[in-house]
Amino acid sequence: MTHEDYKELLAAKALSALDAADARALTTHLEGCADCQSEMVELLDAAALLAYQAEPLEPSTKIRGQLLASVRAEVQTASRSDRVSPDVSQRDGKVLAFERPSRNIWSSLGSFGALAATLAFVALIIALAVLWQKNRTMQSELARLKAEMNQTQVQRDRERAMGELLTSPDGHMAKLSGTNVAPGAHAMLAYDKSGHAMLMAKGLPSAPEGMAYQLWYIKDNKKMPGKVFTPDAAGNGMLEDQIPAVARDAAVFAITLEPKSGVQAPTGSIYLLSSS
Amino acid sequence: MSLGVQLESAERSDVELLHAVARGDEAALARLYDAYRVILFGLLVRILNSREEAEDILQDVFIQVWRRAKDFDEKRGRPFTWLVTLARSRAIDRLRQLGARQRLATGAAQEQTEMVSDALSDTIRVAQRETVRQALAELPEEQRHTLVLAYFDGLTQSEIAAKLNAPLGTIKTRMRSGMIKLRALLGKQLENFG
Numbered sequence: 001m002t003h004e005d006y007k008e009l010l011a012a013k014a015l016s017a018l019d020a021a022d023a024r025a026l027t028t029h030l031e032g033c034a035d036c037q038s039e040m041v042e043l044l045d046a047a048a049l050l051a052y053q054a055e056p057l058e059p060s061t062k063i064r065g066q067l068l069a070s071v072r073a074e075v076q077t078a079s080r081s082d083r084v085s086p087d088v089s090q091r092d093g094k095v096l097a098f099e100r101p102s103r104n105i106w107s108s109l110g111s112f113g114a115l116a117a118t119l120a121f122v123a124l125i126i127a128l129a130v131l132w133q134k135n136r137t138m139q140s141e142l143a144r145l146k147a148e149m150n151q152t153q154v155q156r157d158r159e160r161a162m163g164e165l166l167t168s169p170d171g172h173m174a175k176l177s178g179t180n181v182a183p184g185a186h187a188m189l190a191y192d193k194s195g196h197a198m199l200m201a202k203g204l205p206s207a208p209e210g211m212a213y214q215l216w217y218i219k220d221n222k223k224m225p226g227k228v229f230t231p232d233a234a235g236n237g238m239l240e241d242q243i244p245a246v247a248r249d250a251a252v253f254a255i256t257l258e259p260k261s262g263v264q265a266p267t268g269s270i271y272l273l274s275s276s
Numbered sequence: 277m278s279l280g281v282q283l284e285s286a287e288r289s290d291v292e293l294l295h296a297v298a299r300g301d302e303a304a305l306a307r308l309y310d311a312y313r314v315i316l317f318g319l320l321v322r323i324l325n326s327r328e329e330a331e332d333i334l335q336d337v338f339i340q341v342w343r344r345a346k347d348f349d350e351k352r353g354r355p356f357t358w359l360v361t362l363a364r365s366r367a368i369d370r371l372r373q374l375g376a377r378q379r380l381a382t383g384a385a386q387e388q389t390e391m392v393s394d395a396l397s398d399t400i401r402v403a404q405r406e407t408v409r410q411a412l413a414e415l416p417e418e419q420r421h422t423l424v425l426a427y428f429d430g431l432t433q434s435e436i437a438a439k440l441n442a443p444l445g446t447i448k449t450r451m452r453s454g455m456i457k458l459r460a461l462l463g464k465q466l467e468n469f470g
Contacts, residue, residue: 011455012433012448016368017426019434041353046459048360050427052408054322056314059331064309067338071302074342166402173403188403234289 001025006036014043161240162198165190174253176272178203185235187272189253195243204235204271207257214258215239216266217247228262290355297345309338316363322428323367333370337363368430411461419454422447
């Protein structure tokens with residue numbers, strides 16, 4: 001097969017639709033062909049996006065717990081197998097043991113009894129300590145999971161609300177792009193005819209102490225203030241607001257950095273701006 | 277995930293999450309799961325026609341992510357592509373194990389679709405879905421049909437040729453032309469959404 005013949009196979013490879021013989025031949029060729037590798041990456045990217053054609057579905061909530069439990073079990077197993085057994089280390093060492101002197105059997109039994117009681121007591125103390133520690137860990141994990149669930153619920157409520165806005169018959173969406181002060185930022189603003197609006201922003205720089213980002217509705221060069229929000233450490237932020245009636249049609253949306261309490265007229269740089 | 281599960285799926289943060297998973301960070305795995313469970317589960321149900329099988333594979337996919345995250349190389353592909361390819365590959369393997377039995381169970385897939393209550397809960401996902409739908413709509417019907425049979429039914433080119441009673445060469449041409457056009461149509465999408 002020629003290089004061109006292999007190129008003909010790439011699309012089918014991206015769809016996992018090659019017959020076995022072609023798949024084997026292409027795999028060998030790909031290992032040494034940068035040109036085909038590059039095209040393969042692009043075709044795989046395009047093929048991956050086809051996943052969006054499938055109806056999004058929510059799996060059972062138990063799957064997440066099962067997954068994390070499996071992973072934890074795997075970690076614990078790996079951790080146990082990493083520990084070196086003392087017996088093994090002793091077997092490997094070339095140590096000669098001293099011969100123990102013989103002792104009276106009754107005296108030995110008494111000593112063993114005391115030793116056993118001591119060991120049992122120590123074991124009990126250790127077990128209690130371990131249980132106490134486990135309890136604390138579980139309490140802490142429980143609190144963390146509760147907080148995470150609450151946060152996830154809030155997040156899902158927001159996303160659902162945004163999805164409803166976008167899919168409602170009168171839903172609109174505006175994309176905001178980062179300006180030269182925040183070239184990596186972008187945002188989406190969804191709103192309906194009642195003016196109910198939700199903004200999702202990403203890639204914003206951290207707001208300095210006492211400052212926050214403020215949304216603006218601009219119509220005929222008139223700038224109407226929206227709410228303020230503070231992005232998280234990753235630069236992501238979300239905002240729910242009501243668009244003034246006058247700004248609902250053909251308005252421009254902008255986000256500036258302002259004092260945390262918000263201002264009535266913009267004073268800071270524009271970080272995000274929609275097209276007019 | 278203060279902004280949202282989907283925004284977390286942006287390429288840069290996903291790469292960071294995968295690196296964290298490779299270091300054994302369980303929380304990072306949980307975040308990746310949260311970000312992609314809906315899109316991947318939808319894909320798996322579409323391929324397997326079974327919610328139960330799809331949940332099984334979904335869990336398996338993320339266990340593989342946990343074990344193989346260190347193999348992910350951002351220079352060789354995007355996190356989203358890596359995850360979808362992994363999920364689809366597992367699903368098609370399972371589909372081929374199951375044979376025609378699952379492929380005939382079209383009723384089951386419809387039932388699952390009806391079970392969705394908040395499927396369109398993510399803004400960017402909605403926008404992406406619409407973009408992909410439009411791109412597919414621009415393909416000639418025979419090309420679109422060929423891609424769908426390969427992608428969602430897991431059929432090989434020979435199987436598609438047999439199913440459609442068409443020459444294998446014709447199917448190969450349709451598949452390549454369709455994918456090249458799709459890549460061009462989705463090019464901007466790839467830039468925007470990483």
